[in-house]
Amino acid sequence: MTPQPRRLVGRQTVFEGFPEQIRLLIALSGDERATLRRMLPGPRYRIDTASALDEAARILRDRTIGIVVSPRRFSERHSWRDLLREAGRRSPPPRLIVTDRLADEPLWAEVLNLGGYDVLPQPFDSQEVARAIASAWRSWQNGQSMCDAALPDSAPKRMTQIRTCENSALTKGTIARPTSI
Secondary structure (H helix, E strand, O other): OOOOEEEEEOOEEEEOOEOOOEEEEEOOOHHHHHHHHHHOOOOOEEEEEOOOHHHHHHHHHHOOOOEEEEEOEOOOOOEHHHHHHHHOOOOOOOEEEEEEOOOOHHHHHHHHHHOOOEEEEOOOOHHHHHHHHHHHHHHHHHHHHHHHHHOOOOOOOOOEEOOEOOOOOOOOOOEOOOEEO
16 A cells, blocks of 8 residues: 655655655666666655766756765766765765675775765665665755754855765764855
């Protein structure tokens, strides 16, 4: 049985049994994207998809996304690092999870050291996917609530920008000072 919409919160529908939807961008193509979508069924997830870097960047600019799942490489010229840079322009930045068939230790170290959130090896394991997505969502929500708490209700939104310390695995969760735009 599919949960029925209970009420609207902002622009989102909240479903009975689900406090809110997990906002996710799957920037994968082909079979990997289809497999991941099957592992994340139902109204709990609001999923946007992109198969190219420019399409993923546009979605990040136009929508509020909490988690981005990215391939190690989009093309010979573009990789997850380009998407991490784009994600870092958001406040709070979405948590970036990188996927690859060869999820070796150097990739894990690079992703975490540059500010990515996690690495998911392929082929995907449903329990590992659920763990990574849930953990990334909690982390993003914590960053979002800290930004909301730091921004006074009276502050003009165009004048003040609160940013979590994106791109720093060591300082996740701390808040930088508000800066003028």
